[in-house]
Amino acid sequence: MSSELRSIAIVAYRDIARFWRYKYWLAGQVAMNLADILIFGLIFNGVVNKDLIPDYVRFVTPGILCLSIFISSFSIGREVGVELRREVTQYLLTLPVRRESLIIGRLLGGAARGLIYQFGFLVFASIILAPPSPEGWAYVLATSFTLALTMSSVSISLSTVTRDFNMQATIRSLTYYLLFFVSNIFYPQRVIAARLGPLAPIVDYSPLTMATNIYRWAFKYDVLLNPLSNLIGLLVWGLIIVVVAYKLYLRNLLRD
Amino acid sequence: MLSLHEFKAILRVVEWDLMKLKRQKAFIAMRTAWFIIQTLVFGYAISKITRPDIGVDYYKFYLLGLYTALLYSASIARAYIIADEFDDGIIDYHLSLPLKRSVLAAGRVIGGAVSTIIFTVPMMVFILYLVGGLEPISLLTSIASALAFSTGVVSFVVIIVMKLKSTDTTDILFGTIDAMLVRLSSVFYPLPIIKALDLPAYYYLALLNPLTHFADFLRALVLPEYFLLQLTPAQSILYILGLGIGLLVVAIELFERKLEAGGVK
Numbered sequence: 001m002s003s004e005l006r007s008i009a010i011v012a013y014r015d016i017a018r019f020w021r022y023k024y025w026l027a028g029q030v031a032m033n034l035a036d037i038l039i040f041g042l043i044f045n046g047v048v049n050k051d052l053i054p055d056y057v058r059f060v061t062p063g064i065l066c067l068s069i070f071i072s073s074f075s076i077g078r079e080v081g082v083e084l085r086r087e088v089t090q091y092l093l094t095l096p097v098r099r100e101s102l103i104i105g106r107l108l109g110g111a112a113r114g115l116i117y118q119f120g121f122l123v124f125a126s127i128i129l130a131p132p133s134p135e136g137w138a139y140v141l142a143t144s145f146t147l148a149l150t151m152s153s154v155s156i157s158l159s160t161v162t163r164d165f166n167m168q169a170t171i172r173s174l175t176y177y178l179l180f181f182v183s184n185i186f187y188p189q190r191v192i193a194a195r196l197g198p199l200a201p202i203v204d205y206s207p208l209t210m211a212t213n214i215y216r217w218a219f220k221y222d223v224l225l226n227p228l229s230n231l232i233g234l235l236v237w238g239l240i241i242v243v244v245a246y247k248l249y250l251r252n253l254l255r256d
Numbered sequence: 257m258l259s260l261h262e263f264k265a266i267l268r269v270v271e272w273d274l275m276k277l278k279r280q281k282a283f284i285a286m287r288t289a290w291f292i293i294q295t296l297v298f299g300y301a302i303s304k305i306t307r308p309d310i311g312v313d314y315y316k317f318y319l320l321g322l323y324t325a326l327l328y329s330a331s332i333a334r335a336y337i338i339a340d341e342f343d344d345g346i347i348d349y350h351l352s353l354p355l356k357r358s359v360l361a362a363g364r365v366i367g368g369a370v371s372t373i374i375f376t377v378p379m380m381v382f383i384l385y386l387v388g389g390l391e392p393i394s395l396l397t398s399i400a401s402a403l404a405f406s407t408g409v410v411s412f413v414v415i416i417v418m419k420l421k422s423t424d425t426t427d428i429l430f431g432t433i434d435a436m437l438v439r440l441s442s443v444f445y446p447l448p449i450i451k452a453l454d455l456p457a458y459y460y461l462a463l464l465n466p467l468t469h470f471a472d473f474l475r476a477l478v479l480p481e482y483f484l485l486q487l488t489p490a491q492s493i494l495y496i497l498g499l500g501i502g503l504l505v506v507a508i509e510l511f512e513r514k515l516e517a518g519g520v521k
Contacts, residue, residue: 028432042453043445047314049307078427085343165343166336167283169427173329174286181298187305195301 007097011105012112015076019113022075030120053188061128062215063185065121066208069147070179072117074172076110077155080249081168084160089253103249107242110152111145118144129219136218139227143214146231146238150207153245160252183208207237262359269355269363270370276337277371284375287330291379294322295386310446312482316387317475321443323383324471327376327402331409332434334368338417339426351515361414361511365504368410373403389478397477401493404500405470411503415510441467447486469495 019026041057048056083089092102122140126132132140158171183206184192193200203209210230217225258266277284299322303315341347350360380398384390413430420426440461442450447468451459462468469492475482476489487495 022428024428028428028436043449046449046452047306047310047445049305052305165340165427166333169333169336169431170283170286170290174290177290177293177298181293186298187301191301191304195304196297 004098004101007101008105008108011097011102012109015079015106015109016112016116018079019072019075019116026117030117034124052191058129058221059188060186061125062212062219062221063180063183063208065118065125065144065215066147066183066185066211067180068118068121069114069144070151070176073110073114073148073151074155075113076106076152077159077172078168080106080156081159081163081165084252085163085165093253099250099253103246103253106156106249107149107153107245110156111148114148114151115144118148125215125219129221132218132220136220139214139231140218142231143211143218143234146234147207147211150234150238150241153242157245157248157252160249179206179208182206183212185209185212205233207234207241210234210237262356265355265359266363266366269360270367273364273367274371274374277374287326287375288379291322291326294326295319295383310449312446312475312479316479317446317482318444319383319387320474320478321471323376323380323474324405324441324467325438325443326379327372327406327470328409328438328467329434330372330376331369331406332413332430334372334410335413335417335426335430337368338364338414339420342417357512357515358508361508362504365407365410365414365507368413369403369406372406372410373399376402384478387478394478398474401470401473401477401496404493404497405466408466408496408500408503411500411507414507415503418510418515437465437467441465441471443467443471447472451486466496466499469493 041060044060045056053059083092093099095102097105122144154175155172158175159168161171162168180186182203184203185208189200189204192203196203210233213222213225213230214227214234216222217227217230299315299318303313303318306314338347341350350364351357353360355363377399380402381390381395384395384398416429417426420429438444440458442462442465447459447462450462453459463486469487472485472487473489473492473496476485476492485492
């Protein structure tokens with residue numbers, strides 16, 4: 001058991017260490033996420049109807065926390081895709097590590113990248129909104145970990161579906177649009193209800209809506225939200241996605 | 257001056273690129289799904305939260321910006337295809353063909369631009385229908401300007417990918433360029449609103465950005481009430497055209513003088 005844990009830790013550590021190899025990419029992504037808050041938020045502040053959203057920067061900041069997790073956790077999927085194309089996968093399979101440990105290590109490595117990357121944005125959100133209470137921090141940590149694990153699982157499993165480079169990039173973009181635009185990150189619930197009518201509940205059950213709701217509650221943007229029901233929903237999503245991703249990655253690892 | 261033989265050779269290269277479009281059914285389906293989400297979910301919802309007094313119907317403004325972003329992203333996606341071709345040795349195979357390098361370069365760029373247009377025209381028609389600008393003249397002008405814009409972007413992509421020669425770096429670099437150029441433009445918010453932010457560097461970058469000019473040209477073409485322009489439509493389209501031709505010439509020059517098997521020497 002302890003050797004299994006050690007193997008998982010080694011695989012996860014390898015992925016975390018490789019994260020720093022992409023310093024310029026990381027710097028670019030941080031700049032982009034900050035630009036999303038500052039520029040997109042500021043400009044939309046001038047365009048948005050104040051009766052609906054008094055301050056768009058504050059409104060969109062919890063969603064940017066989700067975005068930062070998505071970007072960093074998805075970086076592992078890109079690497080898994082490259083490994084498949086270059087057949088590094090064959091090398092990984094020859095390592096004296098059980099396949100289950102390899103997969104769990106990779107999923108955790110991806111999740112750790114998400115958490116590391118998000119840390120600065122949590123501080124930023126505390127400044128722009130309000131620092132969470134100890135209970136709020138507990139919810140934030142649980143949400144961030146579940147979301148990061150879910151996103152790294154999604155990205156790894158999607159990257160193993162095809163070896164086509166263009167296809168991998170397109171799948172990534174489509175996943176982004178599906179997850180982010182079919183959620184309450186950019187627009188409030190009542191606008192979604194008004195625009196999407198009977199389809200609005202789809203947005204309510206999106207994992208990103210649930211994560212954003214918890215962040216909005218924890219950073220005191222909307223204290224009337226129920227964090228527990230959202231966290232339970234997010235955990236259910238996370239469990240389903242991680243199990244499916246685990247099985248898909250295992251199957252595709254062994255596929256010729 | 258181009259001989260008839262060279263012209264036919266360019267057409268053959270273009271045809272090769274277009275044939276590949278047939279094999280990209282899954283790619284086209286996914287991009288279409290992406291378009292539907294942006295048009296009918298994001299655009300529809302975000303336009304509901306905008307102020308009614310910004311000077312234009314934001315949904316129409318957004319749709320024309322969305323087409324610009326879509327055309328740009330589809331053109332940028334050529335980078336992934338060409339980088340894959342590098343990995344698979346197809347570029348080396350192309351270089352061994354009895355074709356002049358300039359013919360090969362022009363054919364690849366035009367082929368890339370034309371297949372991007374074929375892929376995005378149904379979406380353009382849908383958007384023009386939604387904004388009430390679906391008339392033969394505006395449709396033809398939009399297609400012609402889109403071709404000029406896409407030629408510029410594909411040329412840019414060819415220039416960069418030939419230098420990078422790596423799928424890894426291509427992915428990171430184009431992911432960043434793609435996201436940055438869309439943000440630093442008037443694709444999703446009018447230029448005067450960017451100007452009002454009092455961030456001169458941001459405003460001038462947006463003003464230099466070809467995406468701004470293509471999006472604003474389309475808006476001026478099909479939205480008669482649209483006045484939030486910083487350049488006239490004629491100035492904008494000349495800028496797009498100049499950039500397209502200029503970058504195409506650079507791409508041809510690079511193919512002719514610098515390209516060797518394995519990338520740019």
